Amino acid sequence: MKKTVVELFAGVGGFRVGFNSVKLSKKGKTIEKPNFEFVWANQWEPSTKSQDAFDCYQKRFGQSRNHTNEDISKIDKKSIPNHSVLVGGFPCQDYSVARTLSNEKGIQGKKGVLWWQIYEILDVKRPPFVLLENVDRLLKSPSKQRGRDFGVMLRCLDDLGYAVEWRVINAADYGFAQRRRRVFIFAYHKSTNYYNQMIDNSSEDIIMKKGIFATEFRVYDNVKQFRAADIRPEIYKDLVDVSDKFESQFLSSGIMVEGIAFSANTEPITKKYKTLGQVLERNVAEKYYIKNHEKFEYLKGSKKIDRVSINGYKYVYSEGSMSYPDKLDLPARTMLTSESSVNRSTHVVKDLDTNRLRFITPIESERLNNFPDEWTNTGMTDKRRYFMMGNALVTGIPEKLGKRISEIIDLE
Ligand SMILES: C[S@@+](CC[C@H](N)C(=O)[O-])C[C@H]1O[C@@H](n2cnc3c(N)ncnc32)[C@H](O)[C@@H]1O
Structure with a gap:
């Protein structure tokens, strides 16, 4: 299996910076390890005419017709190249901690609808592996029907033949300089060797010892409290049924196989954090x-x-x-x-x-996210540079997960 990647909602390229351990030379030249081949990327900012994030992406990774600056919902999904890993931090405004709960519209909210774009791409392209990122509130959203949005997403992935692991990771717990809690979601298709290896383990073992998050972001194995949720077609006949009726509490670390989800509140084995x-x-x-x-x-x-x-x-x-x-x-x-x-x-x-x-x-805002110094110094204002970092992720997290995904692909 080739290590090819499609980066959705690419912003200024946080996943790529992490996956390929990207640095900038003193002269501003991008130095990228060829761990993964990024075959297609998409980034389009709906709220501004200028496309600062996309311009930064192009400046840092080179002009390419495989870097697209179009609303993802307008893209013919068949035109996206085949790939082994789909990555993306999809827009989180609807669930964002920056908003009050009364503004939260959940998955049917204006921007939340973008989940359906991911779903369509998975349906058409069926990449073996998927790595997504969002705010941790996604697991509980919306406030009036806890867990519905994530339940719908799990059911979508189940319908398409994926198993899913997820974990809320606070970057500061694992040696980074920012307390940034985000949920990372790793899905793998039934057709992979990895799926077949994983399903032989108990849910507890996957969450605490064997799964991708457990190996890269270690936790204590003393968890007592588990929760289960059943979203199989026997219980909810279709996605609308899940959307209308499903309510559950998803805890911070979880696994879903064949429509049965288990989750637990795990405790990180912390590393010494970096300071501000x-x-x-x-x-x-x-x-x-x-x-x-x-x-x-x-x-x-x-x-x-x-x-x-x-x-x-x-x-x-x-x-x-x-x-x-x-x-x-x-x-x-x-x-x-x-x-x-x-x-x-x-x-x-x-x-x-x-x-x-x-x-x-x-530059300090870039350092808090583990981006190379001056990464966003590509012609935008300071205000926009902070904005980009507020949207981005701590690249050290996809860097670690990317290493593990690379090993997983080696065994395919
Ligand atoms: C949470 S940010 C992801 C940031 C990225 N991970 C990074 O490292 O910079 C979501 C991105 O999705 C983009 N976006 C929002 N709506 C979009 C759409 N309809 N089509 C394509 N991109 C969109 C936003 O401009 C934003 O850059």
Whole structure:
């Protein structure tokens, strides 16, 4: 089996950077290990005319007609080349932790519909392996029918003949400099040797010892609490039935084979994290220093605010204080697309040279995601560079998973 990859929702190429351990030379030349051949990529940003992420992808990986800048829903899926691994961090706005629950629309939401694009590609191309990433809330979404969205996805994959492993991974638990919790979903088709090896193991063994996540992101094997969910056609006749009726709690680590899902809340065997202080630059330009201290003190402080809900109820919204400035001896908090705007979630650090407070720099935001320095310095504004990093992932995670997938393919 060839190690060919299609990268969907490619953004600035986080999966590819990880899979091929990509670096930038001092002159800005991309140095890519040929671990996997990326045969097709798609990236299109619906909210802006400029296509900064796609431009960055092209600049870093070269102009190619196999890099497409079109709405994925407009693409004829048959035109996508055959591949062994489909990867992608699909848009998460509908489930995003950056939004309040009342805005959450789940899988039928505007952007959530993009799941059906992945489904269509899998249906037409049937790649043996699939690796997806999303916010961890996906497992619980939507709030009114817990677990429905992920249940629908599992059933889609089951209908197409895949087994699925998933794991919520907090990058900081495994040696990275950012607390970023994301669910990674690995699906493998019945036709693979890997599938046949895996199904001989118990669900507990797959989750804690043998599965792709257990080998790359180790956990203690002392889990007591398991949950099961049955989404077989015997119980839910079709996808609409799952969508209408399914409700369950999916825990952070799981496996689904033949429509039966088991999950557990596993505990990571942590590695020493990198700290925010370790990624800071020296001699930082004046433009990154903060001018509106009072505003930040207010935003980061504890407060109680009178509010009125959509239904007209008055209530008191309260939030506690958070570290201001951010602690340099801990990993960073999760970067959002709004990073470095005047916002409670924006990081504020005490500069190492001047002891004055400042935003993180675009390079520091890249380091928090394990991208090479200056990766997004391809002609876009600083604001867009932070946005790209808020959307991207910690590339060290696909790097580790890619190594394991490569070994799995070697045995096919
Ligand atoms: C969560 S981000 C993935 C980021 C990526 N993993 C990276 O490393 O940069 C989702 C991406 O999907 C893109 N996108 C949203 N809607 C799309 C559509 N209809 N067709 C293609 N891409 C889309 C967004 O522009 C965004 O870059």
